[in-house]
Amino acid sequence: MPQSSLTKLKGAANVYTFRDFILLPGRSELEPREIDLATRLTEKIKLSIPVVSSPMDTVTEWKMAVALARVGGVGVVHRNMTIEDQVSNLRKVKNARIEPKSADEAGKPLVGASVSPLDPKRCRAVDSVADFLVCDVAHFHNSNVIKAAAKVLPDLSGDFIVGNVGTKAAVRDIVRELPRVDGFRAGIGSGSVCVTSELTRVGAPTLYAVAEVATALSMLKLDIPVMGDGGIRSPGDASLALAAGASSVMLGALLAGCDESPGPVVTIQGRRMKVHRGMASAAARKVRFALDRYSVPSKGLDEGVEAYVPANGGVEQTITTFCDGLRAAFGYGGAKSIRDLWNVASFGLVSPHGSVELGAHSPSLRRPMVG
Secondary structure (H helix, E strand, O other): OOOOHHHHHHOOOOOOOHHHEEEOOOOOOOOHHHOEOOEEOOOOOEEOOOEEEOOOOOOOOHHHHHHHHHHOOEEEEOOOOOHHHHHHHHHHHHOOOOOOOOEOOOOOEOOEEEEOOOOHHHHHHHHOOOOEEEEOOOOOOOHHHHHHHHHHHHHOOOEEEEEEEOOHHHHHHHHHHOOOOOEEEEOEOOOOOEOHHHHHOOOEOHHHHHHHHHHHHHHOOOOOOEEEEOOOOOHHHHHHHHHOOOOEEEEOHHHHOEOOOOOOOEEEOOEEEEEEEOOOOHHHHHHOOOHHHOOHHHOOOOOEOEEEEEOOEOHHHHHHHHHHHHHHHHHHHOOOEHHHHHHHOOEEEOOHHHHHHHOOOOOOOOOOOOO
């Protein structure tokens, strides 16, 4: 056994998750309604709210993207379909007759497309319609993926968000080897229907990944926006990701139950539900168009699961509630904007007992004994 094994174990990094931290309260000068959630998605693209929908085939097609543009976020159309169908979805968004809060220079709704650099034909096709491309590779810090991206990038006009990544080393290598990077997508293995880390014991939880990427960019003196992706179950999780250096967050499960997500509503034991599945689940892999999201050796490994989420109505109400939660968190923390949050946020490390106390923990009501 290598002599350094014990040293490596003793010197292991603390890889924290959303469950491990809270934001500590700070002095606030504003009411929650006065807090500004505007942000940058990329170096060029601005959003009214820091919300991006995940490019999953049970989350984002054209209806979801239109709904998010209407409320100030943005959708990323998944690629688990033919190139022609993905382009068609993008065009439906661009042609939607709405008054979007997220709009391009012509006033049309903003929309993104998920791509893999290993599929240059798709990259070029969707680039002709989409405002930006989101690299949809489970582990971008891979020499073949980086080389493929470097080759196709000169042909693309839209902004290019690199992902997924989770370490400072990944950031350093990528910015050195690519001609441009317009954003980073941070987080590996934290999605609610992703079991990559469970199966492989490899991952970079989103909070840790965001902090790593943001720190690396600061060290390199680069002002590239970071998107936190995976495991964001509440406005509180999103606030932690934003405080750690993210400019936006990507939502999957929270949007999968909305009316605008793909797929029908089903009734299970009297409850209205919708299907939500990981892109490495057996069901998603059968469609086959996004198989190159995962490495060649793992093509036979299901790194995702399929589940049901409650059908929860329209995107507008879901996002309104979510953003109300964000503003409340900012207000408690004493931050008036996302950039301000980066400067004033203070983190608290939660003990196991603290985790219990922070949740609902009232004792069960007991009926008095008779006799």
